[in-house]
Amino acid sequence: MATYRVDAQTVLEVGAALVDLGGALASMGDPHADRWAFGPGPAGAAVEELLGGWRHARLGLAEALAVLGEAAAEAGGAYVDTEAGLAHSLHGGPTA
Amino acid sequence: MTPPVRRLRVVEGSAGGVRLVADAVAATGRRLADAAGTLVRLREGAVWDGPAGEAFGQRIASAPAVLDRAARRFLGAAAPLRELADVLEAEQLATQRTADEHADAWGAYVLLEDRVAALLGAGLTQAAPEVAALRRAQQEEMATVLRAEEGNRAALARFDAADARCARTVAALADDDIADSALYRGVRGAGSLGHGVGYLAMLPTRVAPQSALLGALGEGVGTLADTGLLLGYGEGSWAELGVGAGAWALGASGQALRKGATAGSVLRADGGVAVSSMSAGERVLAGTVATARSRVRRARARYAHLPERGTPSALLGGPPLPPSGSALTRARAAGARLARSRLASARTELRLAAAGGRQTSRMYLAGVSLQASSKALPVTVPPRRRPPRSRPLSLPPPPPGCSATVGW
Numbered sequence: 001m002a003t004y005r006v007d008a009q010t011v012l013e014v015g016a017a018l019v020d021l022g023g024a025l026a027s028m029g030d031p032h033a034d035r036w037a038f039g040p041g042p043a044g045a046a047v048e049e050l051l052g053g054w055r056h057a058r059l060g061l062a063e064a065l066a067v068l069g070e071a072a073a074e075a076g077g078a079y080v081d082t083e084a085g086l087a088h089s090l091h092g093g094p095t096a
Numbered sequence: 097m098t099p100p101v102r103r104l105r106v107v108e109g110s111a112g113g114v115r116l117v118a119d120a121v122a123a124t125g126r127r128l129a130d131a132a133g134t135l136v137r138l139r140e141g142a143v144w145d146g147p148a149g150e151a152f153g154q155r156i157a158s159a160p161a162v163l164d165r166a167a168r169r170f171l172g173a174a175a176p177l178r179e180l181a182d183v184l185e186a187e188q189l190a191t192q193r194t195a196d197e198h199a200d201a202w203g204a205y206v207l208l209e210d211r212v213a214a215l216l217g218a219g220l221t222q223a224a225p226e227v228a229a230l231r232r233a234q235q236e237e238m239a240t241v242l243r244a245e246e247g248n249r250a251a252l253a254r255f256d257a258a259d260a261r262c263a264r265t266v267a268a269l270a271d272d273d274i275a276d277s278a279l280y281r282g283v284r285g286a287g288s289l290g291h292g293v294g295y296l297a298m299l300p301t302r303v304a305p306q307s308a309l310l311g312a313l314g315e316g317v318g319t320l321a322d323t324g325l326l327l328g329y330g331e332g333s334w335a336e337l338g339v340g341a342g343a344w345a346l347g348a349s350g351q352a353l354r355k356g357a358t359a360g361s362v363l364r365a366d367g368g369v370a371v372s373s374m375s376a377g378e379r380v381l382a383g384t385v386a387t388a389r390s391r392v393r394r395a396r397a398r399y400a401h402l403p404e405r406g407t408p409s410a411l412l413g414g415p416p417l418p419p420s421g422s423a424l425t426r427a428r429a430a431g432a433r434l435a436r437s438r439l440a441s442a443r444t445e446l447r448l449a450a451a452g453g454r455q456t457s458r459m460y461l462a463g464v465s466l467q468a469s470s471k472a473l474p475v476t477v478p479p480r481r482r483p484p485r486s487r488p489l490s491l492p493p494p495p496p497g498c499s500a501t502v503g504w
Contacts, residue, residue: 037113
């Protein structure tokens, strides 16, 4: 039998935090914009590669976190609704 | 004839700019490391005990590793960048100083040469004391020129060595398992539309399978709708249709496309629209994040309206209960507000999307049609048929002498 121990608000906040993190990863700036500061030497190219060369993983992770965060927030909301419906029925009203 | 003055090379770049990059890199690395630590705690079930919590932990399992690798990249780069900035600053000053000394000395040499030519033109010989004094002064200036060239070469060599050392360290940090593959880089370089379609198709499976299923169905309908537009009205082209098809491969929802179409566009205070350049793929992802944000806001709003200690678990410290009275009234008022705000926001969205050009307009229109299609999907399932109402029985008239009010 499944057991549940859930803090609905925390789950909601976790979802929001994951979406924020996903958004930050998705909108990380283009490192080429700062290339000028390094001059024409190899360090500038290496730094650009280091900061921008994980784009595939970054965007994939950003999307996964956004979707997972949304799912967590929806789950948190659903737990709230379940709690509210259960409480309503215990107070004598019909459940939704 | 005196050769023209040659300007010595000065170290290019900005030490202040490199330090700013180093600071930003360190701060981002710390944030990524913090996020990785937080996700590890979440994965271990700190807040959510139950089947869904376990599924959540499994789905989030690989995220901390990616964040940890990224944090290592960023944090590892900060120190070599600061070291490079120090060398850049020192050697830039040195090359600037030597270049100035070289230019001054060379200029003085040329001036002395002109004076020698004037004296020789006036009839003096090379052996004349005035000419000999000018020649000695020229030799001193030439010695300064040579010293400046030597110092300049040495400063450039010191900076080049530091630049190469920094590049080696940074390149070693970039050699990890989150680095973009050669295939991915090749696809990215294939142009804007191809880039968007190609790399979106390579993204991993979406995390929430149920919503992905609905999204895929909706996108399928939307792509067909675009085809209908093309065939029926001659709008767009087959290449343009690829935007919808690529988004379909990703499983992007209509709402994500709509929001993505307006991403990077800002409504200015004067009513104009400022647009930033984004690829199709980045727009779809920005739309996905924006859609997730709006859904999280809605879920939060649901929680925010609950009063204190209203649910069973509130007695144990859980969430409270919403007030039961006048829920219908509140819902109706909220519906009217929502309709008004949607009308206003649709007008604004259309302007923002149109400002991004044809691509964003197509994404927006595709998003609207997909959203409408996916909303209509549940209705396509035939509702359970209600049983036919039975016809009323027509009883024969009662025989004479019997009451018509006899019950059963």
